Amino acid sequence: MEAMKAKVGERVIKACMCVIALISVAVLLTVVGYIFFYGMHAISPGFLLKSPDYTALDRGGILPQIIGSLCLLGVCLLFAVPLGIASGIYLAEYATENVITKSVRFFVECLAGIPSIVIGLFGLIFLVYYLGFGPSLLSGGLALGFMILPWTVRASEEAIKAVPDSYREASLALGASKWQTVRGVVLKSAYPGIITGILLGAGKAIGEAAVILLTTGGLVTYLPHSLLDDVGALPVYIYMVLTVVPASRAVAESYAFGASLVLISIFMLISVFAMSLRNRYVRRMSVIRG
Amino acid sequence: MNALEHVRDVKFEFKRMGLGKEKIIEKLLLISALASILIVFFIIAFMLKESIPALALGWDFLFGMRWQPSHNQFGILPIVVTTFVVGLGALVIAAGIGIPTAIYLAEFSPAWLRNVIKPSVEMLVGIPSVVLGFFGLMVLVVFIRDSFGGYGECILAGWIILAIMTLPHVISISEDSIRAVPVSYREASLALGATQLETIRRVVLPNARSGILASLILGMGNAVGETMAVLMVIGNPEIPWIPHSVLEPVRVLTSTIVLEYSYVVWGSMHQHALFAIGVVLFVIVSILNLVTTVAVKGRFGITTVIKGVWKQ
Amino acid sequence: MGKVETRGLNVYYRGGRVHALKGVSIKIEANKITALIGPSGCGKTTFLRAINRLNELNGARTEGEVLIDGKDIYNGNIDVNLLRRRVGMVFQQPNPFPMSIYDNVAYGPRIHGIRNNKLSGIVEDSLKRAALWDEVKDRLDSSALMLSGGQQQRLCIARALAVNPEIILFDEPCSALDPISTARIEDLLRELKEDYTIVIVTHNMQQAARVSDFTAFFLMGELIEFGETTRIFERPKDKRTEDYITGRFG
Numbered sequence: 001m002e003a004m005k006a007k008v009g010e011r012v013i014k015a016c017m018c019v020i021a022l023i024s025v026a027v028l029l030t031v032v033g034y035i036f037f038y039g040m041h042a043i044s045p046g047f048l049l050k051s052p053d054y055t056a057l058d059r060g061g062i063l064p065q066i067i068g069s070l071c072l073l074g075v076c077l078l079f080a081v082p083l084g085i086a087s088g089i090y091l092a093e094y095a096t097e098n099v100i101t102k103s104v105r106f107f108v109e110c111l112a113g114i115p116s117i118v119i120g121l122f123g124l125i126f127l128v129y130y131l132g133f134g135p136s137l138l139s140g141g142l143a144l145g146f147m148i149l150p151w152t153v154r155a156s157e158e159a160i161k162a163v164p165d166s167y168r169e170a171s172l173a174l175g176a177s178k179w180q181t182v183r184g185v186v187l188k189s190a191y192p193g194i195i196t197g198i199l200l201g202a203g204k205a206i207g208e209a210a211v212i213l214l215t216t217g218g219l220v221t222y223l224p225h226s227l228l229d230d231v232g233a234l235p236v237y238i239y240m241v242l243t244v245v246p247a248s249r250a251v252a253e254s255y256a257f258g259a260s261l262v263l264i265s266i267f268m269l270i271s272v273f274a275m276s277l278r279n280r281y282v283r284r285m286s287v288i289r290g
Numbered sequence: 291m292n293a294l295e296h297v298r299d300v301k302f303e304f305k306r307m308g309l310g311k312e313k314i315i316e317k318l319l320l321i322s323a324l325a326s327i328l329i330v331f332f333i334i335a336f337m338l339k340e341s342i343p344a345l346a347l348g349w350d351f352l353f354g355m356r357w358q359p360s361h362n363q364f365g366i367l368p369i370v371v372t373t374f375v376v377g378l379g380a381l382v383i384a385a386g387i388g389i390p391t392a393i394y395l396a397e398f399s400p401a402w403l404r405n406v407i408k409p410s411v412e413m414l415v416g417i418p419s420v421v422l423g424f425f426g427l428m429v430l431v432v433f434i435r436d437s438f439g440g441y442g443e444c445i446l447a448g449w450i451i452l453a454i455m456t457l458p459h460v461i462s463i464s465e466d467s468i469r470a471v472p473v474s475y476r477e478a479s480l481a482l483g484a485t486q487l488e489t490i491r492r493v494v495l496p497n498a499r500s501g502i503l504a505s506l507i508l509g510m511g512n513a514v515g516e517t518m519a520v521l522m523v524i525g526n527p528e529i530p531w532i533p534h535s536v537l538e539p540v541r542v543l544t545s546t547i548v549l550e551y552s553y554v555v556w557g558s559m560h561q562h563a564l565f566a567i568g569v570v571l572f573v574i575v576s577i578l579n580l581v582t583t584v585a586v587k588g589r590f591g592i593t594t595v596i597k598g599v600w601k602q
Numbered sequence: 603m604g605k606v607e608t609r610g611l612n613v614y615y616r617g618g619r620v621h622a623l624k625g626v627s628i629k630i631e632a633n634k635i636t637a638l639i640g641p642s643g644c645g646k647t648t649f650l651r652a653i654n655r656l657n658e659l660n661g662a663r664t665e666g667e668v669l670i671d672g673k674d675i676y677n678g679n680i681d682v683n684l685l686r687r688r689v690g691m692v693f694q695q696p697n698p699f700p701m702s703i704y705d706n707v708a709y710g711p712r713i714h715g716i717r718n719n720k721l722s723g724i725v726e727d728s729l730k731r732a733a734l735w736d737e738v739k740d741r742l743d744s745s746a747l748m749l750s751g752g753q754q755q756r757l758c759i760a761r762a763l764a765v766n767p768e769i770i771l772f773d774e775p776c777s778a779l780d781p782i783s784t785a786r787i788e789d790l791l792r793e794l795k796e797d798y799t800i801v802i803v804t805h806n807m808q809q810a811a812r813v814s815d816f817t818a819f820f821l822m823g824e825l826i827e828f829g830e831t832t833r834i835f836e837r838p839k840d841k842r843t844e845d846y847i848t849g850r851f852g
Contacts, residue, residue, distance in 0.1 A: 175687030
C-alpha cells in the first residue's frame with residue numbers, strides 16, 4: 001500500500017516536471033507566434049522597400065534599417081572573424097600552456113562577461129569620440145565586433161581542438177610544415193565548427209540593440225554609403241519607434257511588429273543554418289572517430 | 291617500366307617555405323590572440339577615466355539616495371537596490387522553472403521530447419532582447435495593468451521578462467551538471483532500493499549542486515547586465531526610489547544609461563556619473579562571473595555554451 | 603653501411619621521467635623489411651618515430667645518433683620537413699584526411715610545390731602502386747572517409763608514396779584491419795621493398811615472420827636481439843626473445 005502511494009506520488013511529480021519543462025517551449029512559441037501573427041499585417045512591399053518617414057510613420061518603410069543591420073553585421077564579422085580564427089589557431093595549435101595562454105583565455109571570458117551596455121559606452125567614448133569615427137557604421141560594427149569576438153575565439157579554438165591529432169601527424173609525416181598542416185588539414189576539418197560558432201555570434205550581433213544605440217545615430221532615413229556614414233538598424237528602430245518617434249500608438253506598434261518579424265526572420269535563418277551545419281559536422285566527426 | 295619508376299622520374303622541385311615565414315605567421319597569430327586582452331584593458335581604462343570624477347564623489351555616489359541629475363544629485367543606491375531586486379526576482383522564477391526542467395531533461399525525458407525542448411530553449415536565448423521587451427510591453431504590461439491595476443510597467447513585468455532571458459542559461463548548465471554525476475552513483479542508490487526520485491534528491495542533486503548554483507549566479511549576471519528587454523517593461527520613473535511593491539515602476543542601472551546618455555552634456559558630472567554606473571555594472575557582473583568560475587572548477591559562461599553545441 | 607643506423611639512441615618523455623628507449627644501436631638495411639616486435643610499451647613505436655623525428659611532437663628528448671645514409675638527422679642543420687618527406691609513415695589507425703581521394707594523395711606533392719599538371723600522374727601512379735587504383739579510379743572525387751578500413755589504409759600508403767620517400771615506416775598498419783585486408787597490405791609490403799626501405803612495427807609475430815627480412819626484438823626500451831628473421835624465429839640467442847616468440851609472455 002505504501003509502495004503504491006509512493007509510485008503514484010512519483011508519477012505525479014514526474015508529470016509536473018514534464019509540464020514545467022514544456023513552459024519554455026510554450027514561451028518560445030507564444031513570443032514567436034505573436035510576433036508573426038501581428039507582424040504579417042505590417043509587412044508589405046512598401047514597408048520593406050521604402051525609407052522611414054518619421055513625420056508620418058505610416059508612409060515609410062524600413063529598408064535602411066534592414067540594409068543597415070546587415071552592413072553592421074558585415075563590419076562586425078570582418079573584424080571579429082579573422083581575429084577570432086587567428087586567436088583560436090594560436091591557442092589551439094601554437095601556444096604551450098603558459099601565462100600568456102591562460103591570460104588570453106581569462107580575458108576572453110572576461111570580455112564575454114561584459115554587459116553589452118558597457119561595450120556600448122566604451123564604443124561611444126573610444127570609437128565615436130576618442131578615435132573620431134562619430135556615430136557611424138564603423139563605430140557600431142566594431143563595437144559589435146568587440147562583443148562577439150569571444151565567441152569567434154572560443155568557437156575556433158574548440159573546433160580546432162576537436163580535430164584528431166592523427167591528421168596533424170599524417171600531414172607532418174609527409175613533410176608539411178606546421179603552418180601548411182594548419183592551413184591544409186586542420187582548418188579544412190574544423191571549418192564547419194568554426195562557422196557554427198561564428199553564426200552563433202552573428203545571431204547575437206544582429207539582435208543587439210544597446211550597443212548600436214550608443215554607437216550609431218538612431219533615426220536614420222538613408223542607406224550608408226561609407227564606413228563613416230550613420231546607419232540605421234532594426235533593433236534600434238523598434239525601440240525608437242515605440243519611445244521617441246511621435247506617431248499614433250497603433251501605427252507605431254504595427255511598424256514595430258513588422259520590424260520585429262523581419263529581425264526574427266533574419267535571426268532564425270542564421271540559427272537554422274548554424275544548426276544544420278552543426279549536425280553535419282557532428283555526424284562527420286562521429287564517422288571519423290568511428 | 292613499373293609505375294614507381296615513373297614516379298621516380300618526376301622531378302620534384304621543392305619549394306620550401308622559409309622558417310622565417312613560419313615564425314612571422316606565429317607572431318601574427320600571437321598578436322591576434324593578444325587583441326582580446328588589449329580590448330579588455332582599453333575598456334577598463336576608458337571606462338575608469340571617464341568615471342573617476344563621479345566615483346570620486348564616493349559615498350554620495352554609491353550610497354546616495356537621490357538620483358536627480360538636474361539638481362546635481364547623483365546617488366545610485368536606489369537604482370542599485372532595484373537592480374538587485376529585479377535580478378533576484380527573475381532568478382527565483384527562472385530557478386523555479388529551470389531546475390525542474392533540467393532534472394526532467396537529464397533524468398526522465400524521452401529522447402523525442404528532449405529533441406523538442408532543447409532546441410526551443412536554445413532558440414529562446416537568441417530572441418533579440420528588444421523583441422522580447424516589445425512582446426513584454428504589448429502582452430505582459432497590458433495583462434498586469436488589467437489584472438492588478440497600476441501602470442503595468444513594473445518590477446513584476448521585469449521579473450518575468452528577465453526570467454525568460456535567464457531560463458536558457460539555467461537549464462543548459464544545470465542539465466550538464468546533472469548529467470555529469472556518474473551513473474555508478476545512481477546505480478548504487480537504486481540498487482539499495484531507493485526510488486528514482488529519492489535517488490535524484492539524495493544522490494544526484496547534492497552532487498550537481500555546484501553546477502546548478504553556478505548556473506544561477508551566471509543567470510543573475512546576465513539579468514543584471516540585460517538592457518533593452520527590461521528597459522521596455524519597467525517604467526523608468528524620472529526620479530528613482532526604492533520600491534515598496536512589485537507593481538511600482540522602477541529603474542535599473544542599464545536602463546538609466548540608455549535613457550540619459552542621449553541628452554547628457556558632454557564633460558558634465560552627469561556624463562561621468564553615467565559612465566560610473568557602467569563601471570558599477572561591470573564590477574557587479576564581473577564579481578558574479580568570478581564567483582561562478584570559483585564555484586565550479588573550470589570555466590563557465592561561453593565555454594559551456596560552445597562546448598554544449600557539440601554535445602547534443 | 604645501413605640505410606638507417608642508430609648509435610646509442612635514448613629517448614625520454616615527460617621531462618625525462620620516462621626513459622622510453624635505452625641505448626639502442628641498430629643497422630637497418632636498404633630495400634629490406636625490418637620488423638620491430640615486442641610487448642606493448644617496449645619502445646618499438648618510439649623507435650619508429652625517432653627515425654622521422656615525430657617524437658618531438660610529444661615533447662620527447664632524444665640523445666644519441668640516428669643516421670640516414672650516414673648523415674645524423676638530429677644534429678647539424680637538417681630540415682625536418684625535408685627529412686619527413688624522405689621518410690614516409692603509415693599509422694596504426696587509417697587516417698585519411700577528410701577530403702576527396704584525389705586530394706588526399708595530392709596533398710603531399712602539393713605542399714612540396716608540385717603544380718597541377720604533374721599532379722594527376724603522381725596520384726595515379728601512387729594509387730596503382732598501393733594497389734588501390736582499380737577500386738577508386740572512377741570516384742577520385744568522393745570522400746576518402748567513404749572507403750573501407752583496408753582501402754583507407756592503402757590510401758594512406760598511396761599518400762605516403764606520393765612524395766617519393768626512400769624509407770617508409772609502418773606503425774602496426776594492420777592492427778585495425780580484417781584478415782583479408784591484412785593479407786593485401788602484406789603483399790603490398792613485399793612489392794614495395796623492391797624500391798623502399800621498410801620498417802614495420804607489429805605485435806603480430808606471424809606477420810613479422812611472414813613479411814620481414816630482419817627482426818628486432820625490444821623489451822622495456824632495450825633492443826634485446828636483432829638479426830635475420832629466420833634466425834631470430836628459429837634459433838633465438840636470448841632467452842627472453844625465445845620466451846616472447848613462443849608466447850610465454852607479452
